[in-house]
Amino acid sequence: MNPEHGTPPSATSRAATLLLGLSTVLIGLMAGLFFAFDVSVMPGLAAGDDRTYVTAMQNFNAAIDGNGLFGSAFVLALLATAAAAVVAHRQGRRGPAVWAAAAALAYLVVLAITFAVNIPLNNELADAGDAAGLTDFAVLEKFKGTWVTTNILRTLLCTAALTALARALLLHGRATAR
Numbered sequence: 001m002n003p004e005h006g007t008p009p010s011a012t013s014r015a016a017t018l019l020l021g022l023s024t025v026l027i028g029l030m031a032g033l034f035f036a037f038d039v040s041v042m043p044g045l046a047a048g049d050d051r052t053y054v055t056a057m058q059n060f061n062a063a064i065d066g067n068g069l070f071g072s073a074f075v076l077a078l079l080a081t082a083a084a085a086v087v088a089h090r091q092g093r094r095g096p097a098v099w100a101a102a103a104a105l106a107y108l109v110v111l112a113i114t115f116a117v118n119i120p121l122n123n124e125l126a127d128a129g130d131a132a133g134l135t136d137f138a139v140l141e142k143f144k145g146t147w148v149t150t151n152i153l154r155t156l157l158c159t160a161a162l163t164a165l166a167r168a169l170l171l172h173g174r175a176t177a178r
Contacts, residue, residue: 013176016091019084020100020172024165026077027107031158038155042148050140054131057143061122078107081165088168093175099168106161110154117150 041060045053064070085100121143128139 013091016084016087016093016096016172017176019080019087020096020165020169023077023080023084023100023103024162024169026073026080027103027158027161027165029073030077030107030110031155031162034151034155034158037151038148042151046144050137051131051134053144054125054128054134054137054140057122057125058131061126074111078104078111081107081161084165084168088172093172095171096168096175099164099171103161103164103168106157106164110157110161113150113154113157118147118154121147 045056081100081104085097085104088097088100091097124139125143128134
């Protein structure tokens with residue numbers, strides 16, 4: 001209910017609220033995943049031997065590739081965020097629309113980096129074969145430097161998108177309460 005007018009929020013207002021909330025959660029999950037790799041997984045693997053590093057990364061990538069829940073969240077984060085921007089724009093709510101669009105753009109860059117850099121590196125590492133039989137770890141050295149750096153960038157972009165969505169939610173809530 002709108003406290004001032006005693007009228008229920010419109011269907012588009014409810015849709016915007018739902019989309020902003022969903023996109024915030026999904027982008028937050030992606031930011032958290034990338035952050036966990038930055039601060040624990042990758043430093044932990046770097047402290048061990050090369051064979052363990054390769055085996056673990058191959059296993060992580062296989063688990064993520066075969067996980068429909070991850071794939072859905074990964075793609076739906078962009079779709080929900082873009083839809084939230086469109087719905088807010090159609091409602092004439094410029095502030096939430098701009099912040100949601102900024103979040104969608106930041107996350108789109110995350111997807112571009114993932115598909116252009118991280119996934120090809122993951123595939124090269126997978127193509128190296130069983131780590132127990134590896135004698136040349138050149139692929140790993142390329143992987144470590146580039147993959148870790150781009151993952152930090154993905155974390156920063158997801159965090160920026162999450163911050164933009166928090167602002168969009170705040171502005172949307174203020175507009176809805178009027």
